[in-house]
Amino acid sequence: MLEVRNLTGGWGPTVVVQDLSLDLAKGETLAIIGRNGVGKSTLLELLSGRARRLSGSVRLGDTDLAAAKLHRRVAHGIGHVPQEREVFKSLTVDEHLLISRRPGVWTRDKVLDLFPGLAARIGSLGGQLSGGEQQMLAIARALVGNPQVLLMDEPSEGLAPVVIEQLVGAMRALTVDKSLGILLVEQRIDIARDLADRFVVMDRGAIVHRGQIEELDRTENLAELVGLTDA
Numbered sequence: 001m002l003e004v005r006n007l008t009g010g011w012g013p014t015v016v017v018q019d020l021s022l023d024l025a026k027g028e029t030l031a032i033i034g035r036n037g038v039g040k041s042t043l044l045e046l047l048s049g050r051a052r053r054l055s056g057s058v059r060l061g062d063t064d065l066a067a068a069k070l071h072r073r074v075a076h077g078i079g080h081v082p083q084e085r086e087v088f089k090s091l092t093v094d095e096h097l098l099i100s101r102r103p104g105v106w107t108r109d110k111v112l113d114l115f116p117g118l119a120a121r122i123g124s125l126g127g128q129l130s131g132g133e134q135q136m137l138a139i140a141r142a143l144v145g146n147p148q149v150l151l152m153d154e155p156s157e158g159l160a161p162v163v164i165e166q167l168v169g170a171m172r173a174l175t176v177d178k179s180l181g182i183l184l185v186e187q188r189i190d191i192a193r194d195l196a197d198r199f200v201v202m203d204r205g206a207i208v209h210r211g212q213i214e215e216l217d218r219t220e221n222l223a224e225l226v227g228l229t230d231a
């Protein structure tokens with residue numbers, strides 16, 4: 001479904017991601033892991049159209065998205081949950097969902113079923129939400145856009161263990177639903193193991209290892225390559 005070939009790009013003239021290729025099938029979750037600063041977020045930003053592509057191709061189904069602007073990528077089915085969450089402080093939860101929705105199976109009610117904690121805060125402003133609620137809203141907002149591919153950038157980062165547990169529960173429901181392809185940047189190896197079907201390890205802008213998730217623990221130099229914490 002998503003086909004990335006020889007993608008090179010970054011920010012301004014700076015190359016961060018180099019000659020990277022990957023595929024993602026419908027219903028599949030691919031974990032992207034690696035140390036801080038190796039270009040995981042930049043890869044997602046290249047796919048969402050925020051970082052600058054220098055060469056290579058990005059196809060989603062039959063559509064070539066390599067040169068497409070951000071809004072066209074959303075229309076073609078790329079949903080992005082950025083690392084910074086980017087919730088609007090002065091809009092309510094409901095307003096976030098309203099402005100992001102596009103026709104499809106993910107309705108307002110369906111995302112609120114997935115995140116009951118958000119349903120309880122439906123009239124609250126983005127700026128009044130906790131970090132966990134903001135993360136849930138960022139995912140819910142992407143889902144009501146009815147993407148084919150969901151790009152999730154370290155959703156567990158900075159959240160309390162009990163909140164992470166809720167979040168991972170909802171993400172597990174998404175992965176078993178099998179209607180989306182998910183690219184999940186995740187520093188927590190236990191969460192990656194729990195949710196993903198396959199993994200890639202990035203180092204200095206390139207993929208240096210890939211495999212089925214069951215093979216992750218057999219990867220040579222894993223601790224060094226990924227600098228991961230296993231909680």
Ligand SMILES: Nc1ncnc2c1ncn2[C@@H]1O[C@H](COP(=O)(O)OP(=O)(O)OP(=O)(O)O)[C@@H](O)[C@H]1O
Pocket residue numbers: 011016034035036037038039040041042043
């Ligand atoms: N919005 C941006 N503008 C300019 N440079 C950026 C931007 N985002 C990331 N970079 C730079 O790109 C390089 C790779 O960072 P990136 O965030 O992609 O790595 P990462 O693997 O996701 O690391 P982390 O886990 O710390 O987020 C870094 O040198 C970073 O400073």
